[in-house]
Every structure is written in structure tokens, then in C-alpha cells.
Amino acid sequence: MGDESLPNVSAQEDNNTQAFIEGQQGARARYGRFNLAIVGNTGVGKSSLVNAIFGRNLAKVGRGLPVTQGIHYYSDAALGVWDFEGFEIGAAQSPGAQLRQNLELIAKRPQEEQISVVWYCIASTADRLTVPDIEMIQALHASGLPVILVLTKVDWTKNPLNGQRKAPRPVEDFRDWLLNPHDGERPIFLPVQDVVLTSTADRHGKGSGHGLGDLLALTLELSPEDEKDAFRIAQRLNLKWKRDMARPVVTAAAAAAGAAAAVPIPIADAIVLAPIQLGMMGRISVIYDIELQTMLSATAIAQLGAQLSGQALARSLVKLVPVVGSAVNSTVAVALTMAMGESWMRLCERVHSGKLDLSKIEDHLGDFLPRLPDVLKHLAKGRSR
Numbered sequence: 001m002g003d004e005s006l007p008n009v010s011a012q013e014d015n016n017t018q019a020f021i022e023g024q025q026g027a028r029a030r031y032g033r034f035n036l037a038i039v040g041n042t043g044v045g046k047s048s049l050v051n052a053i054f055g056r057n058l059a060k061v062g063r064g065l066p067v068t069q070g071i072h073y074y075s076d077a078a079l080g081v082w083d084f085e086g087f088e089i090g091a092a093q094s095p096g097a098q099l100r101q102n103l104e105l106i107a108k109r110p111q112e113e114q115i116s117v118v119w120y121c122i123a124s125t126a127d128r129l130t131v132p133d134i135e136m137i138q139a140l141h142a143s144g145l146p147v148i149l150v151l152t153k154v155d156w157t158k159n160p161l162n163g164q165r166k167a168p169r170p171v172e173d174f175r176d177w178l179l180n181p182h183d184g185e186r187p188i189f190l191p192v193q194d195v196v197l198t199s200t201a202d203r204h205g206k207g208s209g210h211g212l213g214d215l216l217a218l219t220l221e222l223s224p225e226d227e228k229d230a231f232r233i234a235q236r237l238n239l240k241w242k243r244d245m246a247r248p249v250v251t252a253a254a255a256a257a258g259a260a261a262a263v264p265i266p267i268a269d270a271i272v273l274a275p276i277q278l279g280m281m282g283r284i285s286v287i288y289d290i291e292l293q294t295m296l297s298a299t300a301i302a303q304l305g306a307q308l309s310g311q312a313l314a315r316s317l318v319k320l321v322p323v324v325g326s327a328v329n330s331t332v333a334v335a336l337t338m339a340m341g342e343s344w345m346r347l348c349e350r351v352h353s354g355k356l357d358l359s360k361i362e363d364h365l366g367d368f369l370p371r372l373p374d375v376l377k378h379l380a381k382g383r384s385r
């Protein structure tokens with residue numbers, strides 16, 4: 001039995017591509033975009049932080065839209081960053097008033113651009129807050145935004161015996177003051193949710209930074225419920241969050257494939273399962289924030305789909321006719337889809353963590369294809385036991 005026995009290949013490829021793209025679009029619409037505002041003077045390390053947490057170079061996140069003096073909005077599908085930099089001190093209006101005005105301007109923009117959380121960045125080498133800092137933090141709070149005070153470029157020292165890191169004493173003192181700010185006896189109203197110490201490199205500009213996990217966890221906690229998934233997608237550091245989002249997508253697709261095969265499907269028609277599996281892959285690639293569409297041509301996606309599911313599935317089943325019988329039943333459809341989903345997650349994780357180059361993805365598909373024969377043999381064994 002050759003390829004001739006399979007349904008029209010190019011129509012099927014179109015179907016597969018369509019299913020993949022619809023899976024992506026559906027997931028994007030569902031998860032939306034996470035918007036961060038990052039405030040601080042030039043050079044405090046804002047861009048470095050965004051790069052470390054979101055794996056994006058700000059300058060390359062979309063087109064920096066100069067919204068107004070000193071403010072840029074950068075966005076792509078999953079992330080929007082409002083970059084607040086360089087308020088004019090000594091201008092007619094105080095920095096607090098300027099910020100209030102800018103926040104009003106932002107509030108008039110579309111829903112998908114609205115700020116969820118603010119990182120207010122101060123160099124950890126500073127030893128005090130300025131009056132404009134305090135005014136600006138109060139203005140952010142007054143407009144209902146949760147503010148995290150981030151002390152950047154902390155020069156940690158590492159204890160060579162137990163590996164524990166310690167921030168310099170003045171930085172610890174500064175943090176203590178920030179958590180209980182006062183001017184002599186008089187308390188200062190500083191409405192921040194918490195103070196986080198971070199670095200994105202060591203003093204030699206090397207290493208991967210520290211304190212970023214705390215900033216990540218706190219940002220997620222402060223995000224509105226319906227933006228949490230978008231944040232989990234936009235960030236780069238916590239793979240478990242992505243895995244936890246992807247697993248139910250796999251389970252749902254497996255259930256759908258099982259239902260589609262409730263009346264066993266003749267092997268030659270098994271590629272009717274492909275759109276279900278391709279839709280699943282599209283959704284998962286969004287969770288891992290992998291832009292397959294921009295990196296791969298439609299033809300490549302179609303080939304990918306054909307390779308991963310439909311035809312590969314049909315061919316391996318044909319080869320295994322003596323093992324599984326002549327039709328795909330629910331159990332087989334569920335097991336195959338689960339295995340495919342797990343493989344696709346592994347592949348996405350490799351791309352996401354930079355261990356696999358997306359442009360070479362096709363060369364590596366073989367390594368990640370679910371071992372269909374193994375899955376089937378396993379099932380057959382289970383049945384005969």
C-alpha cells in the first residue's frame with residue numbers, strides 16, 4: 001500500500017495548516033497580552049531586566065511607539081512594555097503630575113494595552129528616594145496599579161562555603177528603610193507592594209543574575225486573575241508554568257481524538273485525526289511563545305503537520321496492521337494524541353530554551369516524533385495481557 005491510498009495530500013496539508021493556525025489564533029485570543037510598566041532613570045537596568053525575564057530585547061519587541069515624551073510602548077503578541085524614562089525635572093509640572101497625565105493618556109488606549117503591574121526601578125547603589133520618586137509611586141498607586149519596587153544591579157557576594165548570596169550591607173539597610181520609610185519621626189506614604197533585590201549580571205557583566213525568581217513570583221501574584229496566563233506565557237524563566245498550561249491542552253485534544261474514533265476509523269482515513277492534533281500543537285506553541293508562523297513558511301507548517309501526524313500516523317499504522325488490527329479505535333487515538341502532545345511539548349521546550357534552533361526544526365523532528373510503533377505495541381501488549 002503506497003501514498004496513493006491516502007486522501008488528497010495537498011487538500012489535507014491545507015487542512016492541517018489551517019488547523020494549526022486556528023489553534024494558534026484561538027490560544028492568542030484566549031490568553032491575550034500581559035502589559036508591564038517599567039519606570040526608572042536611564043541606565044538603572046530596565047532593558048536588562050526585561051531581557052532577563054522575558055527573553056526579549058526591548059528594542060526588538062515590536063516597534064517602540066513613542067507615545068509621548070519619555071514614554072515608549074513596545075509590544076508583540078504576548079507582551080506589552082510601557083517604558084517610562086527620563087522625566088523632566090524642573091519642568092513646569094512636577095514629575096508626579098507629568099506621570100498622572102501620562103497615565104490618563106494610557107487609560108484612553110485600547111484594553112489590550114492596559115498596564116497590569118509596575119516595576120519601579122531604582123539603582124541599589126542609591127541610598128535614598130527622591131521626592132519625585134515618592135510622588136510618582138503615589139501617582140501610580142492612586143491610579144490603582146500595583147507597584148513593585150525593584151532595586152537593580154545588586155552586587156551580591158557569594159559565600160564560598162555554603163553558596164549563599166548576600167547583598168551589601170547598605171543595600172540591606174536601604175531595603176529596610178523602604179519597607180518602613182520615614183523622615184525623622186514622620187512616616188512617608190510609600191504605597192509599594194514589596195521591595196525586590198535583583199541583578200541581571202555580576203559586576204563583570206557576566207552570569208545570569210539573581211533575585212529574578214522573586215520578581216517573577218511577585219509579579220504573577222499581583223497580576224489580575226485574567227492576565228496571569230498571559231504573564232506565564234510572556235515570561236521565559238519558569239518552564240513549569242508553561243508545562244502546567246500545556247498539559248490540559250494535550251488531554252483535551254486526546255479526548256477529542258478519542259471521541260472522533262468512537263466508531264473505529266479505517267487506517268487509511270486516520271488522518272482525520274490530524275487537524276485535532278495540529279490544533280493542539282498550535283495552541284501549545286503559543287503557550288511556549290514560539291512564533292512558528294513567522295519562522296516557518298506555510299508549506300513548512302503543512303509538511304510539519306503531515307510528518308508529525310496524519311500521514312506518518314497512517315503509514316505507521318499500515319505497517320502495524322497485524323499488531324493493532326485494521327482500524328484506529330478510541331484507545332489508540334487517545335494514546336497517540338497524548339504521545340504526540342508530550343513530544344511536541346518537549347520540542348517546544350527545547351526551542352524555547354534556545355537548545356534547538358527553530359530554523360533547523362525540520363532536521364530534528366525525527367528525534368521528537370512520538371515513537372508511534374512503540375505506543376502501538378505498548379497498547380497491543382496491554383490488550384493481550
Ligand SMILES: Nc1nc2c(ncn2[C@@H]2O[C@H](COP(=O)(O)OP(=O)(O)O)[C@@H](O)[C@H]2O)c(=O)[nH]1
Pocket residue numbers: 040041042043044045046047048049152153154198199200201202203204205
Ligand atoms: N553589573 C551590572 N550591570 C548591569 C545590570 N543590569 C544592567 N547593567 C548594565 O547597566 C547598563 C544600563 O542597562 P540598561 O538595561 O540599558 O538600563 P536602562 O537604561 O534602564 O534600560 C548596561 O550597560 C547594562 O549592561 C546588573 O544587574 N549588573
Ligand SMILES: [Mg+2]
Pocket residue numbers: 046047
Ligand atoms: Mg532602556
